[in-house]
Amino acid sequence: MNISKKDYYIAAIVGALTGIFAIPTLFHLGLRNPFVFLFSIVIISVLWPFGVWLGIFLSRWLPFMAQVGKFAAVGFLNTAIDFGVLNLLSYLSGVTAGFVIGGVNIPGFIVAVSNSYLWNKLWVFKSESGEDSPAQAGPPVGEAGLFHDFPIFFAVSAIGLLLNSGMVILITTFVSSPFAVGAEAWLNIAKVVATAVSLIWNFLGFKFLVFKK
Numbered sequence: 001m002n003i004s005k006k007d008y009y010i011a012a013i014v015g016a017l018t019g020i021f022a023i024p025t026l027f028h029l030g031l032r033n034p035f036v037f038l039f040s041i042v043i044i045s046v047l048w049p050f051g052v053w054l055g056i057f058l059s060r061w062l063p064f065m066a067q068v069g070k071f072a073a074v075g076f077l078n079t080a081i082d083f084g085v086l087n088l089l090s091y092l093s094g095v096t097a098g099f100v101i102g103g104v105n106i107p108g109f110i111v112a113v114s115n116s117y118l119w120n121k122l123w124v125f126k127s128e129s130g131e132d133s134p135a136q137a138g139p140p141v142g143e144a145g146l147f148h149d150f151p152i153f154f155a156v157s158a159i160g161l162l163l164n165s166g167m168v169i170l171i172t173t174f175v176s177s178p179f180a181v182g183a184e185a186w187l188n189i190a191k192v193v194a195t196a197v198s199l200i201w202n203f204l205g206f207k208f209l210v211f212k213k
Contacts, residue, residue, distance in 0.1 A: 003056050003066065008049040010123060014073045015048030016041055021080035028087035028184055048073045067124065071203055074119040079195050082112040086191065087184075096183040097172040102165045105191075109164060113157040116202075117150060125211030149210050156205035160198040167194030 019041030026036060055069020085108030090096055095104050171190035181189070 003052065007052055007070065007123075011049040011052045011070070011073050012045045014077050014119070015045040018048070018073075018077045018080045019044040021077070021084040024084040024088040024091070025080070025086075025188065028091045029188065030184075044076075048076070067207075068203075070124045071120070071206075074116065074124055075199055075203075077119070078112040078116045079199075081115055082108040082195070083188065083191060084108065085111055087188070090184070090187065096187045099169060099173070101172055101187070102169045105165045105168050106161070109161050113154070113161070116157070117153050120153075120206055120211065121146065121149065125206060153206070153210045156202065156209055159205070160202045163201060164194045164198040167197055 019037075022040055022044075023037050026032070026040070051073055052069045055065045055067070055072070058069075059066035086105055089104045089107065090101075093104060095101055168187075168190050171193060172187055175190075177186045177189075
């Protein structure tokens with residue numbers, strides 16, 4: 001898998017967006033210092049290109065790691081969007097647990113999935129979906145070509161949504177926090193666990209079902 005300077009620039013942009021969309025979560029958790037917001041944007045903009053480079057370095061022994069590096073950068077952006085919308089809606093509604101939180105969890109996941117499709121289609125799995133292969137027949141990247149894989153992508157993501165929301169409901173409703181943390185923090189801990197589970201499912205589904213060669 002070839003990586004160019006453009007990939008590092010894209011990773012930096014993805015990092016900046018990740019920092020921006022992390023702001024609602026930080027705000028909801030009580031970290032409301034503007035310097036914290038700025039620091040998160042700057043530091044993540046540096047870390048994500050490093051992550052892409054690390055993936056390339058590890059691909060000497062594990063070829064798939066080059067792709068994982070880019071997928072991880074996009075995955076963190078999707079997570080920031082998902083968390084950001086969830087925390088914004090939780091802050092506005094006051095809901096932090098119970099079955100209602102499953103519904104509050106859905107909008108952010110939908111926005112994140114839409115964002116995920118475009119980044120994965122046009123960047124992470126670009127070569128596998130044939131977009132940069134002139135020898136491969138098919139429509140150019142346009143309205144038809146761009147969304148050709150979306151139905152399968154949506155199906156895989158829908159299963160991820162069920163896993164994600166199910167884990168959030170299960171942990172926040174039926175599992176007591178072993179730490180002395182507030183409801184907002186426990187909600188985000190539950191979301192971390194749920195995101196990890198759905199992230200593994202999504203990577204395998206996208207690679208072998210959606211953007212397969």
